[in-house]
Structure formats: C-alpha cells, structure tokens
Amino acid sequence: MKHGGKEKLVDITTVAKRAKxxxxxxxxxxxxxxxxxxxxxxRIEIACEKLGYIRNRRANTLRGLRSGTxxxxxxxxxxxxxxxxxxxxxxxxxxxELTLLIGTHGYDLDLExxxxxxxxxxxxDGIAMIGLEHTDASYAMIRSQEIPAIAxxxxxxxxxxxxxxxxxxEAGRRVAQHIIDLGHKExxxxxxxLTGNDRAKDRFDGVMEVFAEAGIxxxxxxxxxxxxxxxxxxxxxxxLLRQQARPSAVICGNDIIARGVIFAGQxxxxxxxxxxxxxxxxxxxxxxxxxxxxxxxxxxxxxxxxLGAQALIDALEVRGSKKITxxxxxxxxxxxxxxxxxxxxxxxxxxxx
Amino acid sequence: MKHGGKEKLVDITTVAKRAKxxxxxxxxxxxxxxxxxxxxxxRIEIACEKLGYIRNRRANTLRGLRSGTxxxxxxxxxxxxxxxxxxxxxxxxxxxELTLLIGTHGYDLDLExxxxxxxxxxxxDGIAMIGLEHTDASYAMIRSQEIPAIAxxxxxxxxxxxxxxxxxxEAGRRVAQHIIDLGHKExxxxxxxLTGNDRAKDRFDGVMEVFAEAGIxxxxxxxxxxxxxxxxxxxxxxxLLRQQARPSAVICGNDIIARGVIFAGQxxxxxxxxxxxxxxxxxxxxxxxxxxxxxxxxxxxxxxxxLGAQALIDALEVRGSKKITxxxxxxxxxxxxxxxxxxxxxxxxxxxx
DNA sequence: AATTAGTTTGCAAACGTTTTCATATTTTAG
DNA sequence: CTAAAATATGAAAACGTTTGCAAACTAATT
Numbered sequence: 022m023k024h025g026g027k028e029k030l031v032d033i034t035t036v037a038k039r040a041k042x043x044x045x046x047x048x049x050x051x052x053x054x055x056x057x058x059x060x061x062x063x064r065i066e067i068a069c070e071k072l073g074y075i076r077n078r079r080a081n082t083l084r085g086l087r088s089g090t091x092x093x094x095x096x097x098x099x100x101x102x103x104x105x106x107x108x109x110x111x112x113x114x115x116x117x118e119l120t121l122l123i124g125t126h127g128y129d130l131d132l133e134x135x136x137x138x139x140x141x142x143x144x145x146d147g148i149a150m151i152g153l154e155h156t157d158a159s160y161a162m163i164r165s166q167e168i169p170a171i172a173x174x175x176x177x178x179x180x181x182x183x184x185x186x187x188x189x190x191e192a193g194r195r196v197a198q199h200i201i202d203l204g205h206k207e208x209x210x211x212x213x214x215l216t217g218n219d220r221a222k223d224r225f226d227g228v229m230e231v232f233a234e235a236g237i238x239x240x241x242x243x244x245x246x247x248x249x250x251x252x253x254x255x256x257x258x259x260x261l262l263r264q265q266a267r268p269s270a271v272i273c274g275n276d277i278i279a280r281g282v283i284f285a286g287q288x289x290x291x292x293x294x295x296x297x298x299x300x301x302x303x304x305x306x307x308x309x310x311x312x313x314x315x316x317x318x319x320x321x322x323x324x325x326x327x328l329g330a331q332a333l334i335d336a337l338e339v340r341g342s343k344k345i346t347x348x349x350x351x352x353x354x355x356x357x358x359x360x361x362x363x364x365x366x367x368x369x370x371x372x373x374x
Numbered sequence: 375m376k377h378g379g380k381e382k383l384v385d386i387t388t389v390a391k392r393a394k395x396x397x398x399x400x401x402x403x404x405x406x407x408x409x410x411x412x413x414x415x416x417r418i419e420i421a422c423e424k425l426g427y428i429r430n431r432r433a434n435t436l437r438g439l440r441s442g443t444x445x446x447x448x449x450x451x452x453x454x455x456x457x458x459x460x461x462x463x464x465x466x467x468x469x470x471e472l473t474l475l476i477g478t479h480g481y482d483l484d485l486e487x488x489x490x491x492x493x494x495x496x497x498x499d500g501i502a503m504i505g506l507e508h509t510d511a512s513y514a515m516i517r518s519q520e521i522p523a524i525a526x527x528x529x530x531x532x533x534x535x536x537x538x539x540x541x542x543x544e545a546g547r548r549v550a551q552h553i554i555d556l557g558h559k560e561x562x563x564x565x566x567x568l569t570g571n572d573r574a575k576d577r578f579d580g581v582m583e584v585f586a587e588a589g590i591x592x593x594x595x596x597x598x599x600x601x602x603x604x605x606x607x608x609x610x611x612x613x614l615l616r617q618q619a620r621p622s623a624v625i626c627g628n629d630i631i632a633r634g635v636i637f638a639g640q641x642x643x644x645x646x647x648x649x650x651x652x653x654x655x656x657x658x659x660x661x662x663x664x665x666x667x668x669x670x671x672x673x674x675x676x677x678x679x680x681l682g683a684q685a686l687i688d689a690l691e692v693r694g695s696k697k698i699t700x701x702x703x704x705x706x707x708x709x710x711x712x713x714x715x716x717x718x719x720x721x722x723x724x725x726x727x
Numbered sequence: 728a729a730t731t732a733g734t735t736t737g738c739a740a741a742c743g744t745t746t747t748c749a750t751a752t753t754t755t756a757g
Numbered sequence: 758c759t760a761a762a763a764t765a766t767g768a769a770a771a772c773g774t775t776t777g778c779a780a781a782c783t784a785a786t787t
Contacts, residue, residue: 029438030519032773043737048775058735073518078495079435080773083742085382088432090475090496098451099461108452111478115485120492122443123476125464139473142431143443165426166383251660280660287665307604307633312640385743396767401745411753411765433743436772728787735782745771752765757758 031072040068051076082144091333092140092148094124094133096218100249101277101305102322103151106173109326110149117334119146128217134159141166147333149173153180154219167343169336173329175220176349183336185329187350189220192318193227195354196272196300199316201235203362205270205298208232209243209261211254211282212274221274224302228272243268247278254281255288262289262297269298269363276301276308276317283315283359294361304355314357321350384425393421404429435497444686445493445501447477447486449571453602454630454658455675456504459526462679463502470687472499481570487512494519500686502526506533507572520696522689526682528573529702536689538682540703542573545671546580548707549625549653552669554588556715558623558651561585562596562614564607564635565627574627577655581625596621600631607634608641615642615650622651622716629654629661629670636668636712647714657708667710674703 037044042061049056050065057065068074082088091114095103111121122145124136134156140148141162147169150159163170163182172184200208215222232239245261247253258271262285273279279301286297293299293313301308304319332346390397395414402409403418410418421427435441444467448456464474475498477489487509493501494515500522503512516523516535525537553561568575585592598614600606611624615638626632632654639650646652646666654661657672685699 034773044774045737045739045776046735048773049736052775056735061735073515075491075494075515075519077435077497077773079432079441079497080742081775082430082432083436083744083773084775085742086775097461098464099457101454104452104457108450108478111451111476115478115489118492120496121476123464123474125461125468136468138428139471141428143473144430144432162426162428166428251663255663277660281663284663284665307630310604310608310634310637312637387743397744398746398767398769399765402766405745409765414765430743433772434745436743436774437745438772439745731784731786733782733784735780737780738778740777741775742773747770748768750765750767752763754761754763756761 031074032077033074036065036068036072036074039072040064087146087337088144089118090120090122090143090145091330091337092122092124092137092143092145094126094136094140094148094150096128096151097125097249098123101307102275102303102320105306105322106326106329109323110173110330113327113330113334119334128214130154130156130159130217134162137162141168147171147337149329149333151175152219153177153182153184154217154222169333169342171329171333171336171346173325175223176347178347180347181345183332183344183346185325185332185346185348185350187320187325187352189223190227190230192302192320192352193224193229194231195227195318195352196302197228197231199354199356199360200270200272200298200300201231201237203270203298203360205268205363206237207266207268207270207363208237208239209245209268209271210239210274211245211247211257211261211271211278213249213278214246224274247281249275249277251277251281251284254278255285256281258282258285259288262286262291267297269296270360271297271299273299273301276303276305276315279315279317279359280308280311283311283313292364293359295364298360298363300360309355309357313359316357316360317355319353319355325350384427385430386427389418389421389425389427392425393417440499440690441497442471443473443475443496443498444683444690445475445477445490445496445498447479447489447493447501447503449481449504450478450602451476454660455628455656455673458659458675459679459682462676463526463683466680466683466687472687481567483507483509483512483570487515490515494521500524500690502682502686504528505572506530506535506537507570507575522686522695524682524686524689524699526678528576529700531700533700534698536685536697536699538678538685538699538701538703540673540678540705542576543580543583545655545673545705546577546582547584548580548671548705549655550581550584552707552709552713553623553625553651553653554584554590556623556651556713558621558716559590560619560621560623560716561590561592562598562621562624563592563627564598564600564610564614564624564631566602566631567599577627600634602628602630604630604634604637607631608638609634611635611638612641615639615644620650622649623713624650624652626652626654629656629658629668632668632670632712633661633664636664636666645717646712648717651713651716653713662708662710666712669710669713670708672706672708678703 037047126132152175175186247257282299291297301317304317308315479485505528527539529539600610635652644650654670657670661668
C-alpha cells in the first residue's frame with residue numbers, strides 16, 4: 022500500500038548525467054548562465070524540461086548563501102488594515118523573487134517569540150513584525166542573529182530596530198481634537214483590547230492626553246473595549262446609546278469598530294451626525310463609501326507595506342549591515358459626514374455651565 | 375566598513391563542543407530527547423542557551439526529511455473572504471508547528487505557476503491553492519512532485535486534486551432564485567472580472583442558468599463588471615441606478631460589491647428594499663450588522679480554511695500518499711432586510727403584461 | 728605550427744544536519 | 758563481583774547544492 026516515495030526526486034546530478042555535463046555546470050546554468058556555452062545551456066535546459074527538475078533552494082543555503090525568503094509576523098491576517106499592508110509587502114517581495122514566510126499570533130507576544138524563532142530556524146534573510154512592542158526574548162533573538170529586521174505600523178524615534186509607520190499616538194490626538202473642536206462634551210471611547218497591541222495603546226493614550234489637556238474627564242462607564250469586529254462593536258454601542266445620558270460622540274480605536282457604532286446608531290434611528298458623531302482610525306477601504314462617510318485618520322497601509330519591504334530588501338543586499346532606518350509616515354484626518362457639531366451644541370454647552 | 379558577517383552563526387558543532395558531547399547527541403537532543411540522558415540534556419540546553427543557538431531547519435531537509443513548511447497560494451490577501459480562510463488555515467498549521475509560505479498572484483494564473491514552482495523549490499511539504507482553475511503547467515508540476523495538494527474554495531466532483539469548498543454555481547443559483555421568488559423582473563448583475571477566477575465564473579453561470587430556466591433575459595447593459603472594491607462598485611451602481619429604467623434588484627458577485635451598491639442606493643435616497651433589492655454572496659463579517667442587513671449566501675470560509683489545512687496535514691503524515699479527498703460544503707441563503715418584493719410588484723408585473 | 732589568451736568545464740571540498748552502526752557506559756541480575 | 762542486558766554516546770556517511778581551483782578546450786596571434 023505505501024509504495025511511492027521510493028523513486029527519489031530528480032536532483033542536479035540526474036540532470037547533469039542526462040545533459041552529459043557535471044553537476045557544477047548545471048549549477049552554473051542556474052546561477053551564472055553567462056559562464057556556460059550556449060549549446061551546453063540548451064542541452065541542460067532540455068534535460069531539466071524532460072526530467073521535470075525543480076531546484077532545491079534549501080540545499081544552497083548551506084554554503085552560506087541567502088535563502089531567498091523573508092519572514093513577516095502579524096497579529097492576524099483577518100483585519101482589513103493588515104491585509105492591505107501584507108498585500109503590498111508581498112507584492113514587493115514578489116518583484117524580487119523573494120518568498121514570504123508568514124506567521125500570525127493573535128496578539129500573543131509569547132507566541133510571537135515562538136514564531137520568530139521558527140522563522141529564524143528556517144533561515145529567513147530578513148524579518149518584519151508589526152509594532153514595536155515585543156518580548157525581550159524576541160529582541161534578543163533579532164540582535165543575536167544579525168539579520169535585518171523592521172517594525173511596521175508604528176514609529177518611535179528611540180526604537181532599537183528599523184521602523185516604518187505613523188505615530189499612533191498622533192492618530193489618537195487628531196481624532197480627540199477633532200471631536201473637541203466640534204464642541205462635543207459627552208464623549209465615549211470604544212477600543213479593542215490593548216494588551217499586546219502598542220498601536221491601539223498609543224492611540225488610546227493620544228486621545229486621553231488631549232482630553233486631559235482640555236480638562237475633559239471621560240467616566241469609566243464610557244470607555245468600552247470590544248473585539249475587532251463590527252458585530253461586537255454594534256452590540257456594545259447599542260447598549261451605550263440606549264442609556265439615559267447618551268454620548269453625542271464616540272471615538273473608536275479603528276474603522277471596523279466605528280462602522281459597528283454607526284450601524285448601531287442607524288438601528289436606533291439616531292440622526293448622524295446630529296445626534297451622534299462617530300470617528301474611526303485607519304480609513305479602511307469602504308469607509309469613504311459608506312453612508313454616511315466615516316470620518317477617520319488615514320493611515321497609508323499600502324505605502325508602509327511597500328516601502329517597508331523595500332527597506333528590508335535594501336538591507337538584505339548588504340550582508341550583515343546593521344543600519345537602522347526609520348521613517349515616520351504622515352497622517353491625515355479625513356472629515357466626512359459621520360461627524361459634526363452636536364445638535365444645538367452652542368446653547369447646550371452654555372446652558373449646561 | 376563591511377565587517378560583521380565574518381563570525382559565522384553558531385552551529386550544532388559549536389554547541390556540541392561547548393556541551394562536551396558529539397554533534398550527534400545534540401541532534402538527538404532536539405529530535406529524540408528521550409534517547410539522551412537527563413544530565414546530558416541539561417548540559418546541552420545550557421550550551422544552546424549561552425550560545426543563542428538556533429537550529430537550521432534548512433539543513434535537515436537534505437537528508438530527505440520533511441521541511442515543516444506548507445505553501446498557500448491565493449489570488450490576494452486583501453480580500454475579506456480569503457483573509458478569513460487564510461487566518462483559519464494559518465492557525466491550523468500553527469498548532470502543528472508548521473510554517474506557512476504564502477504567495478499571491480492577483481488572479482494571474484501564469485504568475486501562479488511561477489509562484490507554485492518557487493514554493494516547490496523551497497520544498498514545501500504540501501500545497502494549497504484557491505480554486506480549481508490552474509494552468510496545465512501548474513497541474514503537471516503538482517503531479518510530478520508527488521506532494522499533497524488541495525484546492526480550497528471550490529468543489530467539483532470531477533476535480534483531479536483534493537478540493538474543499540462549496541459549489542459556487544449553487545451560490546449563484548440560490549441568489550437568482552431568491553430574487554425571482556420575490557417577484558423581481560428588472561434585474562441587474564454586478565460581478566468582478568471573471569478571468570482567472572473560476573469561483574466568480576461559476577457563480578455567474580449559476581445565476582444565468584436560473585434566469586434561462588425562468589425565461590428571464592438580462593440585457594447586456596445591465597451586466598456590469600467592477601473591481602473588488604466597495605468604492606468602484608458604488609460608482610458603477612450610481613450610474614446604473616440613475617438611469618431612466620432602473621432595475622429593482624441587483625445581484626452582486628460578492629458582498630463587497632453588494633455593499634457598494636447599497637451605499638449607492640442610500641446616496642440616491644432610494645428605499646431599500648422597496649425601491650431597490652440588493653443581494654451579495656459570501657456573507658462576510660459585517661454584512662449582518664450593516665443597515666440594512668445584507669441578504670447573502672453564507673460561505674463557511676473559516677471552516678474551509680481549517681478543515682482544508684487539516685486534510686492537508688493528514689495527507690502529509692503518510693509520505694507519498696496520493697489519496698484525493700473532496701468535500702462539498704453546504705451553503706445557506708441568509709435573508710436580511712436588503713431584499714424584498716419590489717414596490718407594488720403584483721400590480722406592476724400584471725399591468726406590464 | 729607554436730604560443731598565448733580567453734573561455735568552458737570538471738573535481739572536490741564545503742555547508743549543517745540526521746541517522747545507522749558500532750562502541751562505551753551504566754544498570755540489573757545472578 | 759561478574760556477566761548480560763539495556764542504555765547512552767560517538768564516528769562517519771549521506772543529503773543536494775555552490776564555488777575555488779585547475780585542467781581542458783578554443784580562438785587569436787605570431
């Protein structure tokens with residue numbers, strides 16, 4: 022029953038025999054074609070064709086060559102914003118004939134460390150990770166392996182590895198300022214879980230910073246946490262919006278949550294933005310098109326993915342280069358119809374004092 | 375300037391020396407720990423720790439062992455439905471300590487063939503691809519390499535490789551029947567480009583099949599094609615819906631397009647579903663929560679990803695097994711508020727005759 | 728035809744593991 | 758305390774490549 026597996030795969034020597042050359046020549050055929058004579062090339066090509074030879078890239082890493090693979094570790098693939106980044110990253114690798122090894126850890130940083138180790142065991146030539154918050158073990162491994170590493174999606178001037186991303190705290194400050202400028206006083210926050218997620222944490226801190234400066238205090242009952250999921254956010258928001266003292270504005274940790282809040286408002290037949298303003302962060306695909314359009318902070322996911330990959334590739338070319346590159350991406354607040362002044366804001370706020 | 379790179383990485387022999395054992399023992403320490411004495415184990419462990427040793431998985435493939443990697447080729451990562459599938463697939467691999475090599479081709483099947491070759495060069499132990507439409511070269515490579523392969527997201531009784539997915543034509547039939555049952559006569563179709571996309575093709579064919587049976591003819595002007603993108607779909611739909619003779623129902627190739635159409639309807643202040651019914655396919659995350667909820671055909675993306683990965687893993691265990699496994703996943707039409715009878719349908723349809 | 732220079736090829740060592748087989752060590756039983 | 762059995766370790770070959778070096782060609786120049 023268990024036959025097969027016996028006849029071994031065709032290797033470079035099989036090809037060599039068939040083409041009546043030495044294995045070295047076949048190797049050269051692939052790696053330095055200009056060093057082999059045209060008719061020999063032809064013979065080798067035919068032999069490969071006939072035998073269905075597929076080179077073994079794992080074998081060549083041995084002689085100290087690069088593996089031609091790059092690792093990427095993300096919290097999850099199933100997230101609009103990472104998906105865009107991953108796609109751009111992958112495209113960039115594709116254009117350089119590099120293969121992508123991917124790992125997902127679901128915001129568990131210890132699992133991230135395991136994945137990192139696993140990718141290093143497979144001898145990726147470079148590695149990219151999301152964010153700058155990683156275990157000490159992760160950082161230690163990157164340091165000791167001396168391969169180029171880059172953090173995507175977050176920027177910090179004092180980071181110890183390369184990083185390409187926006188300042189997430191600024192995104193938080195922007196949305197908070199926007200809501201304050203519009204005259205809102207009754208404000209709620211809905212964020213994803215902050216553990217193992219420095220991007221969300223930074224955004225949250227940014228929001229709170231602006232509120233502190235403005236002397237606005239958000240009661241704990243108006244700070245909610247939901248999974249990354251429009252459904253969960255909608256349910257949480259329904260709860261919030263049905264209460265006696267309803268907030269006039271909700272600041273959301275990302276656009277997916279913001280969509281859920283908008284749907285909740287619509288389900289309760291609230292006027293948006295008259296009775297309810299909603300702002301997200303990320304400006305995901307679809308946020309501009311929904312009705313009403315979602316006010317959000319645009320984050321250049323594709324550019325980060327593309328330029329991040331490029332920076333990593335550049336670092337690969339110089340063996341053992343330890344250069345650290347950082348790049349801070351600009352953010353833009355995109356105002357759309359989901360935010361506006363609260364109904365009768367001027368009067369309300371005055372009379373309330 | 376270009377120093378570094380000189381001090382070579384620590385290998386199994388370095389560890390062996392430090393632990394005062396032979397390389398064989400270190401190897402056994404990792405692969406058959408029960409064969410090495412406890413105190414020796416301890417010494418090796420310490421040596422690894424001190425030296426920061428990271429095993430080289432690429433080297434062991436050489437002796438004919440498995441690589442511990444699995445390849446997955448998808449059209450794009452940046453697509454709600456594939457993202458879910460990929461995530462589930464990755465999770466399943468994670469639980470078996472397998473590493474995921476991923477490739478994306480953007481619906482270019484020749485590029486897919488190149489990617490497939492590249493993954494095979496990296497000696498993945500198994501391979502998964504989306505759909506059953508692939509180049510002859512791709513099929514030939516899979517056959518000749520004798521590694522387990524599986525097609526996800528599409529089912530066909532006569533497929534020559536394992537496949538896990540729903541019958542996409544059925545999805546098309548379902549939505550078409552639903553729209554007919556509601557009494558719609560003026561119907562438009564918006565689908566993504568069908569080239570290199572057998573899933574969309576099958577859905578489209580399913581729709582047309584039902585219409586043919588029902589004797590309904592859709593004028594070409596009402597068959598539109600847009601990119602996978604709510605924004606593009608919204609624009610196309612605005613165009614369509616502003617015309618003199620507006621369709622009362624739009625059937626969309628997937629939920630993203632359907633969302634765009636709903637947003638278009640809302641922007642034009644049409645009553646949904648009174649003046650406009652919209653149906654999608656896929657039932658992506660968020661479709662249930664939006665207002666109005668989107669009628670769609672639920673496709674179990676996560677289950678397909680998870681069970682598909684599991685089937686592949688099972689096939690891996692048996693070296694050289696050529697068993698083909700197929701599994702047809704059930705579809706459910708989820709009726710929500712985006713579809714309904716056309717306004718005054720009974721009268722209209724009668725008087726029109 | 729002989730020399731030289733240039734081009735093309737092959738030999739063999741190296742890469743970091745795993746594993747078979749043989750040997751050394753420890754444990755158990757007598 | 759010895760012999761036998763069981764356990765733990767090491768030596769060496771193997772895996773499929775790449776590449777430095779040397780040998781064998783070929784072409785160009787006398």
